[in-house]
Amino acid sequence: MIVYNKNKPRDWENKLILKYLDEFNEIYKKRPIKNNHGGMSFPHMFGLYFFLKKIKPSFVVESGIFKGQSTWLIENTLPNAKILSLDPNLNFRQYISKSQNVEYSSSDFVDQNFSEVPNNSLVFFDDHQNFYERLLCAYSFGFKHIVADDNYPSLQGDTYSFKKIYSGSGLNDKRTGIKKLIKALLLLTLNNIKKKLNKNLINTIQKYELSIQDIIKTKNHFQNIEKLIEIYFEFPPIFKKKFTRWGDNWDEVNYPTPKPLLSDEQKEQYSDAYKDSGNYTWMCYLKLIE
Ligand SMILES: C[S@@+](CC[C@H](N)C(=O)[O-])C[C@H]1O[C@@H](n2cnc3c(N)ncnc32)[C@H](O)[C@@H]1O
Known part of the structure; x- marks a missing residue:
């Protein structure tokens, strides 16, 4: 398997992404939830920060809040954006925004009123749901910018992710x-x-x-969505370790991965990023066609 890649923007090369790392390193130190086990940590928070900075959406939907780390990140990165934060269980929240711009709901993404969606809106899925269904719904509601956190490779993870759709692996929970x-x-x-x-x-x-939530093995799902994709980009890991979070070799056959942003020589300088590097799960961005 290779890393699927489509129309990567010119200014999304590793050396240009790295220009955002030092400022994010400082922001990360101010995060409200220091122990976010089961939620977002440095590698994907940096990815989401980068995408938000580049796209600058005026409306962001976040599906999957947990303790609220991503709500805090979106709100801090885009202080003027309207944010709709969704989770069937709002009781896990430790960070609860007081901003007028943030609205919380325990109803599912498909049950929201998206009759008017600004063209540059972005939806961030971190909810462990079927991404094939999420993508088709998001597109039909008018969302063109999608970021997906749980982009598990074909052999791992509990979610039918883009990588699984691309490989045709289905999902065996x-x-x-x-x-x-x-x-x-x-x-x-x-x-x-x-x-x-x-x-x-x-x-x-x-x-x-x-x-x-098992899904049959099929290439059809990818064929069905490929025509909707204008850009597909997998955010690179900051550091790439020898072994995956599942304990096997992090090789390119089973775990195709973009080139990491840094090498181990820089692990002292970016120690938070290095500590969390095992939490990387191939976060991706999709721009869908108009
Ligand atoms: C990995 S956590 C989210 C982490 C969070 N974004 C962060 O910044 O740490 C996954 C969350 O998805 C939520 N979830 C489960 N089903 C969901 C659904 N249908 N819609 C939205 N969220 C859902 C879970 O309750 C859980 O809080």
């Missing part, structure tokens, strides 16, 4: 097991009881929770 089964049964039982007690209750259980 391997998290099934006795613990998952018990959790799924409990969720379904509880949902049933709640609905018996309250006939008006609408409680959507996520496929993700039940580990039933």
Whole structure:
């Protein structure tokens, strides 16, 4: 497999991306959530910062808030942008914006009112949902700029990502097991009881929770979306380690990766970036056709 790449903008070369690193290094030190395990860390926060600086959207939708680190980053990078922050569970938030520009909602992306979307709007998906469906919905709602965080390679990860779509690998959610089964049964039982007690209750259980989000192996999904893509760009890792986060060799056969921005000689100077370098998951940007 190779890194898919389409119409990379000229000013997105590594040496030009690096011009933003020192200023971001200082911003990162001011992040509100120091322990964001399970959420964004240096490599992808830098990627998102870079994309926001380049695109300068006036409206940003963030799907997947968790503790609120990305909300803080978007708000700080674009103080005048309107931000719609979505997560079915708003209780994880530790950083809650007080800005009038930020609106929170626990309803899903597909259930929002996007009848009027400014042309330069950007949607940032960090919600572990099916990216094939997300991309088609985003396009039909009028979004042209998309950033996706969970761009897992074909053999890894719990999400049907762009890289999986491109490789035709489908998705085999391997998290099934006795613990998952018990959790799924409990969720379904509880949902049933709640609905018996309250006939008006609408409680959507996520496929993700039940580990039933498998996708067949097919190249068709990529063929269907390729014609919508004007630009596809994978943000490079800052540092590339010898082993992946899954413990195997970080080689180009299983883990095609853009050339890293820095080499190990610079790990002292950018120690936060180096410490978080294992959290890289091939964040990507797509510009869809008009
Ligand atoms: C990886 S975390 C997000 C990290 C966050 N962006 C940050 O900056 O640290 C994934 C989040 O997606 C949320 N999520 C799950 N299903 C979702 C959905 N359908 N729409 C939006 N968010 C969803 C989860 O509740 C979780 O908070």
